[in-house]
Amino acid sequence: MIQINGNEAMQADGMSIADYLQSEGYVLSHIAVERNEVIVSKKDYTDTRIQDGDVIEIVQFMGGG
Template structure:
């Protein structure tokens, strides 16, 4: 399946069915992130239920601290 993630087209395994699966695949499931799917910001609680489809546009924003 091809998804546009943060502006780049990537092929992800067919085992990824939900946004939660996608975050786990990229090892982001334990991090504080904001996820947008097709221009809609997703609630954290719904990520494991929301399906991803070929051609979806996903934006993932991570918070980084520093000083």
């Protein structure tokens, strides 16, 4: 099972992190991704594949005041 932000996401199996983020409409410059408790560098989003058993957390940065 794949978990992304606490939800089951088996449709992401085999996708690169970059492809998943794009398919979900994330703005890459405003997020950070953690895979199995390790921060994934933005330069690795294209080469890092989501696999069964992964736990992914996506954090979006928002401006405010």
